[in-house]
Amino acid sequence: MNEINNLALLSTLIAATLSAGTPLLLAGLGLLVNERAGVVNLGAEGMMLLAAVAGFALALATGSDVLALAGGALAGALAALLFGVFAIYLNTNQYATGLALSLLGGGLSAFVGIDYVSRNLPRLPLTGIPWLSDLPWFGPALFRQHWAVYLALLLALLIGVFLQRSRAGLALRAVGESPESAHALGLPVRRVRLAAVCFGGACCGLAGAYLSVIYTPMWVEGMVAGRGWIALALTPFATWRASRVVIGAYLFGGVTLLQFHLQSIGVEISSALLSMLPYLATILVLALISRNPVWIQRNMPASLGRPFTPGQ
Amino acid sequence: MLNALSRRALLAALLATAVALAGCGSKDDAKKADEKKAEAVKPDPLKIGFIYVGPTGDAGWTFAHDNARKAVEQEFGDRVKTSFVESVPEGPDSERVVRDLVGQGNKLIFGTTFGYMETMLKVAEETKGVRFEHATGYKSAENMRTYDSRTYEGAYLVGVIAGKMTKSNKLGVVASVPIPEVLRNINAFTLGAQSVNPKVTTRVVWINKWFDPGKEREGAVALMDQGADVLMQNTDSTAVVQAANEKGKFAFGWDSDMSKFAPEAHLASAIINWAPYYKKAVREALDGGWKTEHNWWGLKEGAIDVVALSDKLPAEVKALVEARKQGIKDGSFVIWRGPIVDQAGKVMLAKDQVAEDKWMHDIKWYVKGVQGAVPK
CATH class of the missing domain: 3.40.50.2300 (Response regulator)
Known part of the structure; x- marks a missing residue:
C-alpha cells in the first residue's frame, strides 16, 4: 500500500516537474543563445509577460495552442528586437536597457491585458505520445504532457548541437568571445548578435505563452511571477551549456514543487528556504566556477555584456 | 544704480499693464462671477x-x-x-x-x-x-x-459547505503567508467543517506569496494528490479553483466571485464588499461624527458575504449556510465560542467563553484537526 503511494507520489512529482520546468527551460535556452553571442538581456521577465498576454489573446480568439505559442514567440522576438536595436546598434548599456525592457514589458502587458483579466480559457486536454503514455509506472508521467514540453527538450538538443558542432554555432560563439576577431574574419557581428537576441526573445516568448495558455490558462498582470529572473540565473548556473540548462530548469522547477508536495504529506520544511534555493544554487555555482579558470574560459563568453562597434 | 532704477521702472510698467488688462477683463468676468456665486451656494465637494x-x-x-x-x-x-x-x-x-x-x-x-x-x-x-x-x-x-x-466569517461558512461535501474527509487550504489573519481563516474554515462533520482534517500548503498562479496551482495539485477533495484558498488568483475543476474536485472562490472560472468545481465564493464601510466613512466625514476607531466589519455590516452557491449543494446545506449566516448577523451564533483547542489539545478558549477581537488578532496556532505545524 505504502509502496503504491510512494510510486504515485513520485509519478506526480515527475509529471509536475516536467511541466513546471518547461517555461524555465525554454526561456533559459533562449537566454543561453543570446548570451553566447555576447549579449545579456535582462528583459526576460518583460518579454515573457508580453508573450503571455499575446498568447492568451490568440488562444482566446482562435482556440489553437499552436497559434498561441507561435504568437507568443513572435511577441517575444519583437520585444527583443527593440532591445537589440538599442543595445547592439546604438550601444546603450545592455544591463540598463534590459532592465528597462523588463519594466516596459510588465507595464505594457498589464495595460494591453486589461480586457483579458478574468477571461476564461478552456484547458486543453493532454493527449501525450500514443503507446508510450500507456506504459506502466512512469509512462503517463513522462509521456502524457503537452507537446511544448517535448519541444523544449528537442530545442535543448538542437541548440546543444548547433553551438558545439556546427559552423554557424562556432561563428556565434566567436562573436561572443571576441567580436573584434570575428569582425576581422568578416563575420557580421552586429547582425549575428541581433539574430541571437531575437531568438532569445522568441524562446522567452514561447515560455510566456506556455504559462498563460497551457500551465495556468489565464491572464493576470504579473503572472510570470519572477520566472524570467530564475531563467536568467539558469545560464550561469549551467555554465552556459545547453545540457546543464536542462538539468537546472528541472531542478529549479522541481524544488519549488517539492516543497508543496512535502507540505501536503506533512513533512515540515521551511518553504522560505526552498523558495530561495534556485538563487542560492546559482550564487554557489558562480562562486565555484569563478575559482576554476578552465571552466570559465571554456564556457563563459569572454565578451559578455560588452558592446561592439565595427571599425573602432 | 541706473541699472537698478530702469529695472524697477520696467517692473512698474509691466505691473501697470497687467492691472490695466485685468481691469478690462473684469467687466466681462462680472457675469461669470455671478453665475459662479449662484453655484457656490452649494458647498465645495x-x-x-x-x-x-x-x-x-x-x-x-x-x-x-x-x-x-x-x-x-x-x-x-x-x-x-x-x-x-x-x-x-x-x-x-x-x-x-x-x-x-x-x-x-x-x-x-x-x-x-x-x-x-x-x-x-x-x-x-x-x-x-x-x-x-x-x-x-x-x-x-x-x-x-x-x-x-472579518474574512474568517466567510472562511467559516465555506467550511460548513466543505464539511458537508467532502467524501474523503480531507480538506486542503492553499495559503499565502503565515500571519494571524491567514491562520485565523484556516482555523475558521476547519471549525466550520468540524461543526457539521467531526471527522474532517485540514492540510495546508504555504506558497509564501499572495499572488503566483503557477505556485497556487501546484499547491492545489499537491493537496489533491494527497486525497483532499475540497479546497479553500487564501491567495489572490483563480488558479486554485481552475486546478480543482480539472481534477474533478471542489473549491471555493476567495475575495471575489470566481464561479465562472470553474463551473464544475466551484461551490461558493467568500467575498469582501468594501462599499458599506466606505459609505459610512464618507458620510461621517461629510455630515460629522467621524472619530478615531478600529473598524472591523463582517457579515453584519454587509462587508463579508458568501455568494454564488452552486446548484450541486443540497437544499439542506444551503439552508444551513443561510441559517448560520443569519445567526452571525444577529449575534445568536458565534464562531469563536469555547471550547476551542489547539493541535496539542491545549484549551485556547475555555468552554462557553466568547473570543474578543484581541484574542482573534493573536492567533498564531492551528486548531485541532489541522495537520502539520505552523511555519516558523
Whole structure:
C-alpha cells in the first residue's frame, strides 16, 4: 500500500516537474543563445509577460495552442528586437536597457491585458505520445504532457548541437568571445548578435505563452511571477551549456514543487528556504566556477555584456 | 544704480499693464462671477483620495476597493469628488503619493494596504485637517483610523459547505503567508467543517506569496494528490479553483466571485464588499461624527458575504449556510465560542467563553484537526 503511494507520489512529482520546468527551460535556452553571442538581456521577465498576454489573446480568439505559442514567440522576438536595436546598434548599456525592457514589458502587458483579466480559457486536454503514455509506472508521467514540453527538450538538443558542432554555432560563439576577431574574419557581428537576441526573445516568448495558455490558462498582470529572473540565473548556473540548462530548469522547477508536495504529506520544511534555493544554487555555482579558470574560459563568453562597434 | 532704477521702472510698467488688462477683463468676468456665486451656494465637494497597491484591473483586492470607490460616487453624487492612484508600492515611496493627495486638497484619504501604515501615520501627524483611513493596519492617530473585514466569517461558512461535501474527509487550504489573519481563516474554515462533520482534517500548503498562479496551482495539485477533495484558498488568483475543476474536485472562490472560472468545481465564493464601510466613512466625514476607531466589519455590516452557491449543494446545506449566516448577523451564533483547542489539545478558549477581537488578532496556532505545524 505504502509502496503504491510512494510510486504515485513520485509519478506526480515527475509529471509536475516536467511541466513546471518547461517555461524555465525554454526561456533559459533562449537566454543561453543570446548570451553566447555576447549579449545579456535582462528583459526576460518583460518579454515573457508580453508573450503571455499575446498568447492568451490568440488562444482566446482562435482556440489553437499552436497559434498561441507561435504568437507568443513572435511577441517575444519583437520585444527583443527593440532591445537589440538599442543595445547592439546604438550601444546603450545592455544591463540598463534590459532592465528597462523588463519594466516596459510588465507595464505594457498589464495595460494591453486589461480586457483579458478574468477571461476564461478552456484547458486543453493532454493527449501525450500514443503507446508510450500507456506504459506502466512512469509512462503517463513522462509521456502524457503537452507537446511544448517535448519541444523544449528537442530545442535543448538542437541548440546543444548547433553551438558545439556546427559552423554557424562556432561563428556565434566567436562573436561572443571576441567580436573584434570575428569582425576581422568578416563575420557580421552586429547582425549575428541581433539574430541571437531575437531568438532569445522568441524562446522567452514561447515560455510566456506556455504559462498563460497551457500551465495556468489565464491572464493576470504579473503572472510570470519572477520566472524570467530564475531563467536568467539558469545560464550561469549551467555554465552556459545547453545540457546543464536542462538539468537546472528541472531542478529549479522541481524544488519549488517539492516543497508543496512535502507540505501536503506533512513533512515540515521551511518553504522560505526552498523558495530561495534556485538563487542560492546559482550564487554557489558562480562562486565555484569563478575559482576554476578552465571552466570559465571554456564556457563563459569572454565578451559578455560588452558592446561592439565595427571599425573602432 | 541706473541699472537698478530702469529695472524697477520696467517692473512698474509691466505691473501697470497687467492691472490695466485685468481691469478690462473684469467687466466681462462680472457675469461669470455671478453665475459662479449662484453655484457656490452649494458647498465645495469633499475631495477624497484613494491609494491602491495594485492596478484596478487585478480582478481581486484592488478591484474590490475600486468598486467601493465607485459606489461612494454613486451614493453621494456631486457632494464628493474622488480620485485614485494605483500600483503604489508599499513602504517609504508611498509617502510621496500621500503628500501629493494632501496637496491636491483631498480631505479624506484611503490607503488600501497594510504597508502604507507608517507613511500615512507620519503624514497624518503633520496635516491635521485631513482625515486618513487605513486598511488592515493597527496604528491610528487623532485623524487616522483603521478598517478591515472579518474574512474568517466567510472562511467559516465555506467550511460548513466543505464539511458537508467532502467524501474523503480531507480538506486542503492553499495559503499565502503565515500571519494571524491567514491562520485565523484556516482555523475558521476547519471549525466550520468540524461543526457539521467531526471527522474532517485540514492540510495546508504555504506558497509564501499572495499572488503566483503557477505556485497556487501546484499547491492545489499537491493537496489533491494527497486525497483532499475540497479546497479553500487564501491567495489572490483563480488558479486554485481552475486546478480543482480539472481534477474533478471542489473549491471555493476567495475575495471575489470566481464561479465562472470553474463551473464544475466551484461551490461558493467568500467575498469582501468594501462599499458599506466606505459609505459610512464618507458620510461621517461629510455630515460629522467621524472619530478615531478600529473598524472591523463582517457579515453584519454587509462587508463579508458568501455568494454564488452552486446548484450541486443540497437544499439542506444551503439552508444551513443561510441559517448560520443569519445567526452571525444577529449575534445568536458565534464562531469563536469555547471550547476551542489547539493541535496539542491545549484549551485556547475555555468552554462557553466568547473570543474578543484581541484574542482573534493573536492567533498564531492551528486548531485541532489541522495537520502539520505552523511555519516558523
